[in-house]
Amino acid sequence: MKKKIAIIGAGISGLSLAYYLKKAAVDFTLFEQSSHIGGVIKSHKNKGFIYESGPNTGTLSNIETVELFEDLSKDFQLVLADEAAKKRLILRDNHWHALPSGPISGIKTPLFSLRDKLKLLTEPFIKKGDNPMESIADMVKRRMGESFLDYAIDPFISGIYAGDPNTLVTKYALPKLYQLEQNYGSFIGGAIKKSKEPKSEREKKVSKKIFSAQNGLSDIVNALVTNIGIEHIKLNSTIKVKRNPNGEYHLGETNYTHIISTVNAKxxxxxxxxxKSTQLAKIENLNYAKVAEIALGFDKWEGMDINAFGGLIPSKENKHILGILFMSSLFKGRAPKNGALISCFVGGTKNKDLVDIGKDELMEIVKPELELLLGIKQFNPSITEVFYHNNAIAQYESSTEDRLLNISTLEKEYPNIYMAGSIRDGVGMADRIKQAKDIAETIIEV
Ligand SMILES: Cc1cc2nc3c(=O)[nH]c(=O)nc-3n(C[C@H](O)[C@H](O)[C@H](O)COP(=O)(O)OP(=O)(O)OC[C@H]3O[C@@H](n4cnc5c(N)ncnc54)[C@H](O)[C@@H]3O)c2cc1C
Incomplete structure (x- = not known):
């Protein structure tokens, strides 16, 4: 039977999948409930600033992402972050400290206790964990010590998940770290051994480089749409899939052989x-972090030196702000000359109430913290925009095992239905692109 695919959701997951299917000449339609293409990705241009209301940057962390951007290179201009991106600041006692980048800065940094610095020397000899459901916090305390949890991992987890290392399960939330311990018995030893393993030419293209696009991430969305063909995307669509007793799927009057959902679990x-609701209950219960994202554009920057990736704020510091990205230091053209564009995040799983308050009240809370932390004497941004995300980032907590099991059971019971998107396989844009490629390959091959 000729394949006909319905993809639900026109975020980066659905768009990438549509792109790969189009390339393989497979028939598909992409359905989107809103009038916007790109899902949470949306770039804005105003008063000489370019800013984002969803993700700000991605990482070239897998070959699928690198190769997709190579394929799309005639349709958008990829930009890589300035060298400044290598400097990442962590707050301790109201002062910023650069996250150590090597052994010397690691010894000197005041971020970690002397006891934990010494403990780190023993890390390669600590026995491998045997609890696959161990939280990130427990794993880090066991192998590295409490101060590494508080002043490295906790802020890092805020930066990716806006989440809590006590509830996120390492195996699902940081699978590469989990595998280092499982495969090599040590984070440090594993990282060293991995870096020495021979790499193919393709593998060498994968890096920690930070990307965006010339006019913001929406350029990537537009490039995908150009290649997919706008006629294949149905906006403002309310989707209800019907299933015949003979196993065919219907959307409206049209039959589809495959249905791929990329939407939020809810x-x-x-x-x-x-x-059945019993089948979906253990998928639907996925917890999402709420986040408010604040874009601030200053025509003339008179605060501290912000030539860095940004600053992350550990929970121990008891601030409202989770982290700040110095976007105009990373990419050219984000702010007028001598100005600055910063992106600031509040909320997350630990402070979700902050995402329920209005813009003015939120700014009353955030403004004094920004003044203090960034040395701003006159807080007079010409852009202040707050974007609210109620289901921002999926939390891979202890419910993940059951969720994955239920997804796999459903996919077996209902062949050619795929439950995709960030309900599994990672929460970053690069993870979404990889998942889309994997699903496309499965559909194309069968
Ligand atoms: C504030 C924020 C900051 C982030 N920062 C980063 C970052 O710095 N780096 C990074 O790599 N990742 C980041 N992420 C994560 C990244 O943006 C997402 O993983 C990725 O963009 C999600 O893409 P998606 O297509 O899976 O989902 P979405 O972008 O959520 O798209 C899903 C689409 O489905 C549509 N939809 C929903 N319900 C239906 C329905 N019933 N019928 C039809 N359509 C429907 C929605 O309208 C939406 O367009 C961030 C996310 C947020 C929210």
Missing amino acids: ELPAIFPFL
């Missing part, structure tokens, strides 16, 4: 009314 019952 949307699944409305899209798949024929799935």
Whole structure:
């Protein structure tokens, strides 16, 4: 039977999948409930600033992302972050300290205790953990010590998940770190051994480089749409999949051989009314971090030196702000000359109430912290925009094992339905692109 695919959701997941199917000449339609293409990705241009209301940057952390951007290179200009991106600041006692980048700075840094610095020397000899459901916090305390948890991992987890290392499970939330311990018995030893392993030409293209696009991440969305063809994208669509007794899927009057969902877990019952609530309960219960993102554009920057990636604030420091990105230091053209564009995040799983308050009240809370932390004497941004995300980042907590099991059971029971998006396989844009490529390959091959 000729394949006909319905993709649900026009974020980077759905768009990348549509791109790969189009390339393989497979028939598909991409359905989106809103009038916006790109999902959470949205770039804005105003008063000489370019800023984002969703993700700000991504990492070239897998070959699928690198190769997708190579393929799209005639349609958008990829930009890589300035060298400044290597400097990442962590707050301790109201002072910023650069996250150590090598052994000397690691010894000198006041971020970690002497006891834990000494403990780190013994890390390669600490026995391998045997609890696959161990939280990130427990794993880090066991192998590295409490101060590394408080002043490296906790802020790092805020930066990626806006989450809590006590509830996130390492195996699912930081699978590469988990595998280092499982495969090599040590983070340090494993990282050294891995760096020495021979790499193919393709593998060498993968890096920690930080990307965006010339006019913001929406350029990537536009490049994908150019290649997919706008006629294949149906906006403002309310989706309800029907299933015939003979196993065919219908959307409206049209039959589809495959249905791929890339949406948030909470949307699944409305899209798949024929799935039992007991089957969906353990998928739908996925917890999401709420986040408010504040874009601030200053025509003339008179605060501290912000030539760095940004600053992350450990929970121990008891601030409202989770982290700040110095976007105009990373990419050219984000702010007028001598100006600055910063992106500031509040909320997360630990401070979710902050995401429920209005812009003026939120700014009353955030402004004094920004003045203190960034040395701003006159807080007079010409851009102050607050973007609220109620289901921002999926939290891979202890429910993940059951969720993955249920997804796999459903996919077996209902062949050619795929439950994708950030409900599994990682929360970053690069993870979404990799997942889309994997699914496309499965569909194309079968
Ligand atoms: C504030 C924020 C900051 C982030 N920062 C970063 C970062 O710095 N780096 C990074 O790599 N990642 C970051 N992420 C994560 C990254 O943006 C996401 O992983 C990725 O963009 C998600 O893409 P997606 O297509 O899976 O989902 P989405 O972008 O959420 O797209 C899903 C789409 O499905 C649509 N939809 C929902 N329900 C239905 C329905 N019933 N029918 C039809 N369509 C429906 C939605 O309208 C939406 O367009 C951030 C995310 C947020 C929210």
